[in-house]
Amino acid sequence: MTTRVYLPRDTTSLALGADSIAAALVIQAQERGMRLELVRNGSRGLFWLEPLLEVEHGGERIAFGPVALADVPQLCDALAADPAGHPLFLGPVEEIPYLKSQQRLTFARAGQGDPLCLDTYRALAGFSGLERALSMDCQEIVNAVTESGLRGRGGAAFPAGIKWQTVLDAPAAQKYIVCNADEGDSGTFADRLLMEADPYQLLEGMIIAGLAVGASQGYIYLRSEYPRAREILAAAIARAREQQYLGDNIRGSGRAFELELRIGAGAYICGEETSLLDSLEGKRGMVRVRPPLPAIEGLFGRPTVVNNVLTLAAVTTVLERGAQFYRDFGVGRSRGTLAVQLAGNVRRGGLVELAYGAILRELVQDYGGGTFSGRPLRAIQVGGPLGAYLPESQWDTPLDYEAFAGINAMLGHGGVVVFDDSVDMAQQARFAMEFCAVESCGKCTPCRIGSVRGVELIDRIIARDAPAGNIDLLRELCDTMEAGSLCAMGGMTPHPVRSALAYFAEDFSPDNAGPRPSAR
Amino acid sequence: MDDRVAEALAASIPRYRDLPGGLLPLLHALQAKLGCVPPEAVPAIASALQLSRAEVHGVISFYHDFRSEPAGAHVLQICRAEACQAMGSRALEAHAKTRLGIDFGETTADGRVTLEPVYCLGNCACSPSVRLDEEIHARVDAARLDALLAGLGEVVGG
Ligand SMILES: Cc1cc2nc3c(=O)[nH]c(=O)nc-3n(C[C@H](O)[C@H](O)[C@H](O)COP(=O)(O)O)c2cc1C
Ligand code: SF4
Numbered sequence: 001m002t003t004r005v006y007l008p009r010d011t012t013s014l015a016l017g018a019d020s021i022a023a024a025l026v027i028q029a030q031e032r033g034m035r036l037e038l039v040r041n042g043s044r045g046l047f048w049l050e051p052l053l054e055v056e057h058g059g060e061r062i063a064f065g066p067v068a069l070a071d072v073p074q075l076c077d078a079l080a081a082d083p084a085g086h087p088l089f090l091g092p093v094e095e096i097p098y099l100k101s102q103q104r105l106t107f108a109r110a111g112q113g114d115p116l117c118l119d120t121y122r123a124l125a126g127f128s129g130l131e132r133a134l135s136m137d138c139q140e141i142v143n144a145v146t147e148s149g150l151r152g153r154g155g156a157a158f159p160a161g162i163k164w165q166t167v168l169d170a171p172a173a174q175k176y177i178v179c180n181a182d183e184g185d186s187g188t189f190a191d192r193l194l195m196e197a198d199p200y201q202l203l204e205g206m207i208i209a210g211l212a213v214g215a216s217q218g219y220i221y222l223r224s225e226y227p228r229a230r231e232i233l234a235a236a237i238a239r240a241r242e243q244q245y246l247g248d249n250i251r252g253s254g255r256a257f258e259l260e261l262r263i264g265a266g267a268y269i270c271g272e273e274t275s276l277l278d279s280l281e282g283k284r285g286m287v288r289v290r291p292p293l294p295a296i297e298g299l300f301g302r303p304t305v306v307n308n309v310l311t312l313a314a315v316t317t318v319l320e321r322g323a324q325f326y327r328d329f330g331v332g333r334s335r336g337t338l339a340v341q342l343a344g345n346v347r348r349g350g351l352v353e354l355a356y357g358a359i360l361r362e363l364v365q366d367y368g369g370g371t372f373s374g375r376p377l378r379a380i381q382v383g384g385p386l387g388a389y390l391p392e393s394q395w396d397t398p399l400d401y402e403a404f405a406g407i408n409a410m411l412g413h414g415g416v417v418v419f420d421d422s423v424d425m426a427q428q429a430r431f432a433m434e435f436c437a438v439e440s441c442g443k444c445t446p447c448r449i450g451s452v453r454g455v456e457l458i459d460r461i462i463a464r465d466a467p468a469g470n471i472d473l474l475r476e477l478c479d480t481m482e483a484g485s486l487c488a489m490g491g492m493t494p495h496p497v498r499s500a501l502a503y504f505a506e507d508f509s510p511d512n513a514g515p516r517p518s519a520r
Numbered sequence: 521m522d523d524r525v526a527e528a529l530a531a532s533i534p535r536y537r538d539l540p541g542g543l544l545p546l547l548h549a550l551q552a553k554l555g556c557v558p559p560e561a562v563p564a565i566a567s568a569l570q571l572s573r574a575e576v577h578g579v580i581s582f583y584h585d586f587r588s589e590p591a592g593a594h595v596l597q598i599c600r601a602e603a604c605q606a607m608g609s610r611a612l613e614a615h616a617k618t619r620l621g622i623d624f625g626e627t628t629a630d631g632r633v634t635l636e637p638v639y640c641l642g643n644c645a646c647s648p649s650v651r652l653d654e655e656i657h658a659r660v661d662a663a664r665l666d667a668l669l670a671g672l673g674e675v676v677g678g
């Protein structure tokens with residue numbers, strides 16, 4: 001009898017040694033005369049348990065993790081005799097509370113099988129959204145997206161249906177669908193996980209978008225920091241083309257859609273959609289002045305839908321299960337599910353997909369299990385490098401766009417970075433300015449020069465050089481950057497800085513007795 | 521012009537010349553072949569894509585990835601972004617600099633390792649993260665970094 005086992009091959013599992021574990025499994029099984037079929041799946045996003053080995057056993061998939069290379073011989077022994085007796089035994093994978101309690105729509109398939117296997121994708125309801133879309137006209141598809149309440153997942157939370165309607169209504173012989181896979185925010189990995197675990201879902205979403213607005217060409221703009229996602233997407237595109245999901249006659253429908261993968265070159269600002277378009281055109285990634293909107297004059301001057309990976313992926317759920325089904329998740333104007341990414345100093349880091357409205361503290365404590373170091377939690381940065389640092393008094397905020405805006409913070413792409421009490425918030429504020437200086441596209445003076453000034457001011461404050469006066473100057477500088485920047489890079493860098501000043505003032509205070517205990 | 525550069529240009533330019541927005545893919549292809557985009561290649565790129573030399577140079581210098589000189593035999597990138605900071609990447613960064621005796625953007629005297637900053641590798645749930653050539657490593661502390669560097673062996677070729 002052959003036993004089928006699964007071991008992920010996504011970036012994080014590989015970074016934790018999954019390839020050498022896979023090789024050892026094969027050798028150890030051979031030595032024992034066991035017949036193993038090893039499937040390299042995507043990750044389920046329970047990164048704290050990676051490398052997570054799943055074994056088909058008694059009609060279920062049972063899990064072991066986190067597996068180290070040294071565990072492999074014993075694990076093979078246990079598989080042959082008494083799996084449940086092994087110390088790394090976690091029970092049936094789908095019963096792990098961290099996974100079971102989630103509301104997985106977009107990430108329902110992640111980790112179930114070989115990400116590149118089209119049969120697996122279809123067996124798990126893949127392409128049923130596309131099939132529905134092929135039987136609808138453009139306006140019906142756009143209506144479904146509008147009615148679903150879907151908002152962009154890249155950060156700005158703009159209603160996807162309105163954007164699509166604008167592109168549909170713009171008359172042009174050539175229109176484009178551009179997928180923003182630049183995922184530059186620290187603490188975020190949901191796009192990567194989706195592309196590595198379920199790439200066809202992104203392709204399906206892009207094809208649907210093309211059908212909806214009348215665009216026959218799509219581009220995925222992927223950051224160069226994601227070599228594994230690049231490999232998987234390139235292979236997925238080739239296989240989808242072979243089976244006529246791409247090309248001039250999608251599944252015999254007579255409709256055309258082509259897709260090309262483009263790789264960024266290390267520039268955070270190219271995640272901003274107009275800078276991304278310039279980069280796709282082969283130029284420096286400079287932010288464009290709006291209007292015109294990309295929906296009217298986008299890539300190569302043509303009407304263009306630019307959407308985040310998760311926005312496009314969510315469209316497949318909307319089409320497959322209906323707008324009303326999707327709308328029924330969430331709170332207020334934040335409909336559907338949010339892919340929260342627990343990162344940084346957290347015991348159980350990973351992806352948690354839940355309807356909007358969950359409470360930040362519960363996520364970090366119940367799912368995250370508190371800090372990795374075991375020290376007290378001190379600050380949580382939500383929404384990437386332009387997001388605010390939240391003190392404990394704000395951890396009861398529900399995860400919805402409006403609630404976060406109400407406390408001068410933002411949900412952004414859903415990254416949640418946890419810090420313990422060894423964090424020095426003056427250093428964090430300094431980094432926010434430094435990052436802005438490194439990554440500014442250079443178009444606006446308050447962003448380009450202001451950020452450099454910001455670093456200098458914070459250095460003086462840290463050195464206790466006229467701190468009170470320099471803190472006032474820093475606040476004024478934040479106001480200038482916010483008012484005089486064309487995009488959120490310069491315009492929102494003040495968020496982490498101001499929140500650090502407001503809620504962690506002791507780290508900037510002259511009375512503060514010396515440096516804090518350093519982090520490891 | 522160096523033969524290798526001429527060959528790389530001859531192989532890549534026809535592939536990307538007519539591709540809409542083909543400059544970035546062309547630069548990536550050249551850098552993959554040559555380890556950098558040599559300044560002597562700029563005039564040929566500019567004329568093939570009907571751009572000015574200044575435009576091509578502007579693009580090369582805008583993006584962190586493109587280099588005008590080859591890196592060392594290996595490139596070590598240390599993530600400097602927030603999730604890694606929360607797990608001690610500042611100390612890791614300092615350790616790497618001391619251990620290699622170089623700063624970010626520099627290459628060791630023996631040409632073995634170029635050290636670079638990177639801002640997030642998408643591995644933020646198991647930080648600190650580093651990238652050594654094409655491989656990403658998770659939960660890297662000073663000892664693990666030393667072991668990775670020790671595993672690099674001698675420089676081969678040039
Ligand atoms: C500095 C900056 C960086 C951004 N980075 C990203 C990114 O990495 N990924 C992304 O999807 N959106 C990013 N955005 C948001 C995009 O500009 C844009 O809103 C988004 O791609 C639209 O797609 P959506 O409506 O599906 O979110 C960024 C915006 C700014 C100002
Ligand atoms: S705010 Fe900064 S990044 Fe944005 S357009 Fe201005 S200079 Fe460029």
Ligand code: FES
Nearest residue numbers: 599601604641644
């Ligand atoms: S912040 Fe370092 S990998 Fe994301």
